[in-house]
Amino acid sequence: MECSRITAALLAASALVPTSALAQDSVEDRLDKLEAMIMALEARMDAQQPTGADAAAVSEMRAAVAETRAVAAKQDALETRVAAVETSDRSGFHVGDTQIKIGGYVKLDAISARTNAGQYANDNIVRDFLIPGTIPVGGGESSGWDTDFSARQTRFNISTSTPIMGKPLNSMIELDFMATPGDGERTTNSYTPRIRQAFLTYDGWTVGQTWSTFFNVGALPDTLDFIGTTPGTVFIRQPLIRYTSKGGLSFAVENPEATITPFGGGRITPGDDAMPDVVVRFDKTAGKNAFSIAAIGRQLKVTDNDTGGNGSDSAIGYGVSASAKIGVGEKDDLRFMVNAGDGLGRYIGLNIVNGAALDADGSLETIASYSGFAAFRHVWNDKARSTIAGSYFKADNPVDLTGGGATDTVWNALANFIYSPVPKLDLGIEYMYAERETEAGLDGNLQKVQVSAKYSF
Template sequence: MLAATCLTATPAAAQDAGIEERLDRLEALVASLLERMDAEQGRMDARQAETLAATEQALAETRALQERQVQLAAQIDEPKKQEDKGFRVGNTTIAYAGYVKLDAISQRTSGGQVGTGSIVRDFLIPGAIPVGGPASGWDSDFSARQSRLIFKTATDVGNGHELNSQIELDFMVTPGGDERVSNSYQPRLRQAFITYDNWLFGQTWSTFQNVGALPESLDFVGTTPGTVFERQPMIRYTRGGLMIAAEQAETTVTAPGGARVLAGDDTLPDFVLRYNLARDWGSFSAAGIVRNLRITDDDFGTGTDSALGYGVSLSGKVKLGDKDDLRFMGTVGDGLGRYIGLNIVNDAALDLDGDLDPIFTYSGFAAYRHVWSDKWRSTIAGSYFKADNPVLLTGGTVTDESWNVLANLIFSPVRPVDIGIEYMYAERSLENGLSGNLQKIQVSTKYSF
């Protein structure tokens, strides 16, 4: 029995040993599989890390490219602040603008012939309309002298300050031209000024004049009899809609007999206060001026005298619908002569005691602009001027009143080009009752750049 038991137990023990051996091999296999899986996971993590790094690098490069594009766009846009054109030199952006314009003008006058080469044949000067002579025929002239050049600069001076300048030239009312050979004309200075933040120093449009209210006309000014029109040196301060300026003074005097004298004895500037209001419906400006009119003994030999000049001008532009507008100006005052209508009358007259008597005037214009389509537009306008001359001092040959009307049609085949035709009628009356008129047909082509 013992032997049988031993024989029976031996196979069982061997069987258990075999199972344990297989379990060990299985465990080793599992461990090897796990090791290979861990290695593969490590390689996958490494590839993912490489992919992530490559993605981040690509994103960084994309962001850098976008930043360079933004910087480039800013460099391209910066000159656009200066009339969409310009280039940079150091911290200064230099830009240019202007236009080339050809005027073909045919006009006739009822009260006398306007001589060839006279500026009265280039644009309307109300105080120079001939009076009292025989009527002229239709006189025609071609000219490109209104063409204009504008140069601007903007300098980055840091600390949030703005430093700019502008110089503007054209060829109007200058000598040198002829209609025989060359038609050459000398350039003239229109504007030259510096601006630093809110301050302006230099020559530009008078603060008493609202350029934004001027109507669109082919004539150089258009509604000249009723328009404040003056460019001169000044110091101006602007804050929001408020403008305060001290501007060049110049007293124009009517001497006994009607002659114009420029005294040149002014000691105080002309002071101007103006407020501008801009709203969705349009814009409005109110301006006031105070002047010290002055002469001294060396002008007339009658001693030194001064007088107060003053005036108010209201002007603006009212939108009518999406594109049309109404523009207007009304001015009244004493001693404003040289500011109105290209100096139609003088600031003051000299009495027998050598004292200045300021001349009271009132004037104004209205203009309606209608846009027919994207390429066609028209303006109709009228203006009026009246002077209260002291006739006993000025005589009867000075201008009493002047007025004009105009209508035009302008075609723009492409955005920077205007081609237009305009008809104008203007009239001037003297204190002695004589009058004369001017009729003008003008065709113009202008390319703005």
């Protein structure tokens, strides 16, 4: 009778063991306790000569326990697979110890632009985004509203991270299709991929091609144009070697490339560079605010091959850039950048003016410039935002060397509205006005309306 009472109690207890609703740890604990009770019962049954019914009940309980463990194991395996899929979605995938992530975006731009002092050539890079130094000036005939569709800004990147001696060795390769040759708009609109970035980082070191240390990418405004506030912006990607300390101080040596105005005007790139460009930068973050200040020193050099046998010369260029992104209210922000220097050349505004000019004797004179931009972004709600921005560039050209065709000033202003109906999808419209004036007093303007659709992945 005692054995029968124990059997009945154990059967009741086994009925309370859940097979799916309880957490895994709770199921295992209860099964362990139940098995311990079964073992105790079997020991007592051996001493009391149990009936066949008691033995059958114990066997039934053992089968129930085994079945419950199997169900729990299947549930655990399913949860593990779901977690693995979720982790893969967030963090890419692994090959051995290396984590691999794929990213980028697909973007379509529909641009309609008008210039008042000349016509842009068809299927030319200047029709894809603002290049300030190319705005036509003078008495040329006004263009109509010329419209182009393009997906060339679409980009793709792959990054990796591998633990090496307790620290991650990271790499990035990124491609897009901007500013490259193709078969044009007439048939298939195919364009050659180009390398944007290719670099690795380890323990504070960055080696490869990426954004120049002189350029604070985080300060760029939220625009549909490829750059937006181009006249007032540092914009350079190039091969470099950089070290960044944990305190935010960076030191870099970067690829040198001089752009020189030959006597009377024009542009040459001598390729006689001997010393790398040297950049020092400090970054500071405080809450929603981020600040950056950078300084650069560079050598500009020419030889007999560039001066027509008039001798070799070199000059020192230098400059500073300060920028910030400042939180305004709960979600808005103000972004700005100011730049000043002598011989900055290609670092500002996609090379609006050159770094130096040659005189008749083959001597170099550096060209000073001043530039900057400001942009305010307002977040209307969780799905909509707008940016208004303006930028300005001023050069101090030695006109007796460069001639009157060199750019004196460029400025632009823009406003946009961007709507994101679902995460990572941006639909937007933007209006831009830009104006350029030369040292000779000739001017011209550009108006542009751009509609874009962009999906990031």
